[in-house]
Every structure is written in C-alpha cells, then in structure tokens.
Amino acid sequence: MLSVSSRPYAGESDLNAIAHLMNTCEEVDRLDEGTSISELGQKFSEPSRYLARDICLWEDAGGKLIGFALLSISEPGEVTDGWLWFRVDPDARCGDVEAAAVVWGETRMREVGSLRGAPVKLRSWVNAVDADRISVLESCGFRVDRYFCRMARSLSEPIAEPQCPEGFTLRLFPGEQDSEAWVEMFNQSFIDHWNHHDLTVEKFKYDLAQPSYRKDLDLIAVAADGTFAAFCYAEISPEECDRTGRNEGWIMSLGTRRGFRKIGLGRAMLLAGLHRLKAAGVETAIIGVDTENPWGAMGLYESVGFHNIRDSISYVKDV
Incomplete structure (x- = not known):
C-alpha cells in the first residue's frame, strides 16, 4: 500500500499541481478532461462552494500530488446531492486513493445532511468507456442511476431557419437586470426533469460575469405578454479548443417553460443557437x-442533424 496523506485545499497555490495532475490523467485516459489553471480557478470560485471542506488532496511520501477530489453540493432541498469529481495519478491507481476519495465524499455528505436535517446522496459522473472508474464506483457501492449522451453536429451542413411560433419574439437576453425573470424561466423549464435543483439568481449572475460569457450567444423567446418562454445559451471555450485542437462550441442550456411546450419553441431556439x-x-x-x-429531446436533436459521439453514466450512492 502506498504511503499517502490527505489534506484540505490550501488555496490558489494548489492550482498548478491540480491542473498538472488532471492533464497527466488526460494524457493516459483520453477522456477530454484536461484543464488549465484559469479554468480550475473559475470552477472553484463558484458561489456556495466551501473550498476548505469541499476539496481534498492526497500526496505521496515525497509530497507529490497524486489524488484530488471535489464535491459540488446542491442547494438545500428535500434531498441534497453531492457530485463527486476525482482523479488519481495513473501511477498511483491501486484502488486505495480512489476508495479514500469516496470515503471522504461520504463523510462530507453525512456532515451536510446533519447540518441541513435532510437526506443526502453521493453522485458521480463517469464516461461509459472508463472501465477503471466504473469498477471503482461499483466496488464502493454505487449503482447506475441514469444514462446520458454527448451529441455533435457539423455546422458545415445546412441549418434550417428557425420558425418562431406566432406571438413569440426571439431576441438576445437583455442582461443582468432581467436575471430574476431568466432564472424563474429556467427553473420552471426544468422543475419536472430528472435531478432538478433550482438555479439561484446569485449563481446566474456569477455565470454572466465570467470571461467566457458572450451576449451574442444568449437567446430567449418572449411571449406577447412579456413572459420569458424559452431559451438557448451557447458557449465557446477558446482554452478547450486550443487544448483539444477541435473548433467546437456547446449548446450549454436549452429549455422551454411549462405551458409553452409542444408548439415548436424548442426547435426554433436550437436552430437559432446553431446559427449563432x-x-x-x-x-x-x-x-x-x-x-x-x-419531452423527446433526443429526437429533437437527431432531427436537426446531431448524432451521438459519447455515452456517460450517472452513478449514485445513498449515504
């Protein structure tokens, strides 16, 4: 067994070592999980993240960082979810550090559950081809909870023009002054979806202030009475494109609020986002x-030219 010690996150001085670890893993695993110091810094600075408690590092006897774990904990609700993200240096993958990361996540989530007086679940994403990670999670008592796809579409192929239903106007999101209306629309759009946790205005305003945010890629559909009815937000990460060598952009968020579905708004917003x-x-x-x-999202995406390029799995463990 390796001689390993754990410690909490010490601040920005740890970012370089964590980024190096992540990229060392990426060189071996090829899972598109590389990162940079600036990307990590942005992720760690999200609202409601308690860095002193929600990050753990593991070092070998020589002080080299060999393991890293981060918990993203949902806002209070009937159930609190903690999403566990962890990586272990390929030369240190004997199972001990991985198991320690899971135990750390369980311990932290029990603490959260005690403070909030509500049930908690520990969750983790895994690429469907990552057999080692799947083995670790299943050996630690996780079970499959949901399957997801990553889909892609070449933008060199023709894109149909969006047809907005009568009475609706497609326009750019006005800006921070309308944050509460946008967040209310978002939550009403996803309230009946799997594992929904309400977005907060604080988190939304944080996202608007990020360097990657582009107003020209942030679209909404507005009903005749002024109600925000649907949205499509796209994002381009120059750092990710440089790292992968691929010129890609994401449809990060697409939705239609309850009461406005099945009239073509989702398709119109998606096509408009692709044009952008x-x-x-x-x-x-x-x-x-x-x-x-x-609501048939997979069929919608396929109908406008997307195809599946990757499968991923959400695992869950009751703690």
Whole structure:
C-alpha cells in the first residue's frame, strides 16, 4: 500500500499541481478532461462552494500530488446531492486513493445532511468507456442511476431557419437586470426533469460575469405578454479548443417553460443557437442529453442533424 496523506485545499497555490495532475490523467485516459489553471480557478470560485471542506488532496511520501477530489453540493432541498469529481495519478491507481476519495465524499455528505436535517446522496459522473472508474464506483457501492449522451453536429451542413411560433419574439437576453425573470424561466423549464435543483439568481449572475460569457450567444423567446418562454445559451471555450485542437462550441442550456411546450419553441431556439455558433466561426456544435428525457429531446436533436459521439453514466450512492 502506498504511503499517502490527505489534506484540505490550501488555496490558489494548489492550482498548478491540480491542473498538472488532471492533464497527466488526460494524457493516459483520453477522456477530454484536461484543464488549465484559469479554468480550475473559475470552477472553484463558484458561489456556495466551501473550498476548505469541499476539496481534498492526497500526496505521496515525497509530497507529490497524486489524488484530488471535489464535491459540488446542491442547494438545500428535500434531498441534497453531492457530485463527486476525482482523479488519481495513473501511477498511483491501486484502488486505495480512489476508495479514500469516496470515503471522504461520504463523510462530507453525512456532515451536510446533519447540518441541513435532510437526506443526502453521493453522485458521480463517469464516461461509459472508463472501465477503471466504473469498477471503482461499483466496488464502493454505487449503482447506475441514469444514462446520458454527448451529441455533435457539423455546422458545415445546412441549418434550417428557425420558425418562431406566432406571438413569440426571439431576441438576445437583455442582461443582468432581467436575471430574476431568466432564472424563474429556467427553473420552471426544468422543475419536472430528472435531478432538478433550482438555479439561484446569485449563481446566474456569477455565470454572466465570467470571461467566457458572450451576449451574442444568449437567446430567449418572449411571449406577447412579456413572459420569458424559452431559451438557448451557447458557449465557446477558446482554452478547450486550443487544448483539444477541435473548433467546437456547446449548446450549454436549452429549455422551454411549462405551458409553452409542444408548439415548436424548442426547435426554433436550437436552430437559432446553431446559427449563432456558426456565425461565430465554430465548426462543430456539441450538446448533452438525458437519454430518458420525457419531452423527446433526443429526437429533437437527431432531427436537426446531431448524432451521438459519447455515452456517460450517472452513478449514485445513498449515504
């Protein structure tokens, strides 16, 4: 067994070592999980993240970072979810550090559950081809909870023009002054979807302030009475494109609020988002989808030219 010690996150001084670990793993695993110091810094600075408690590092006897884990904990609700993200240096993958990361996640989530007085679940995403990670999670008592697809579409292929239903106007999101209306629309759009946790205005405003945010890629559909009815937000990460060598953009968020579905708004917003990405010079559009989405999202995406390029699995453990 390796001689390993764990410690909490020490601040920005740890970012370089964590990024190096992540990229060392990526060189071996090829899972598109590389990162940079700036990307990690942005992720760690999200609202409601308690860095002193929600990050753990593991080092070998020589002080080299060999393991890293991060918990993203949902806002209070009937059930609190903790999404566990962890990587272990390929030369240290004997199972001990991986198991320690899971135990750490369980311990932290029990603490959260005690503080909030509500049930908690520990969750983790895994690429469907990552047999080692799947083995670790299943050996630690996780079970499969949901399947997802990553889909892609070449933007060199023709894109149909969006047809907005009568009475609705497609326009750019006005800006931070309308944050509460946008967040209310988002939550009403996903309230009946799997594992929904309400978005907060604080988190939304944080996202608007990020360097990657582009107003020209943020679209909404507005009803005649002024109600925000549907949305499509796309994103381009220059750092990710440079790292992978691929010119891609994401349809990050697409939804239609309850009461406005099945009239063509979702298709119109998606097509408009694809046109925006193409105008920005992107070659390939990427979107993620829940394979059991109750509103036929998979069929919509396929109908406009997307195809599946990767499967992923959500695992869960009751703690």
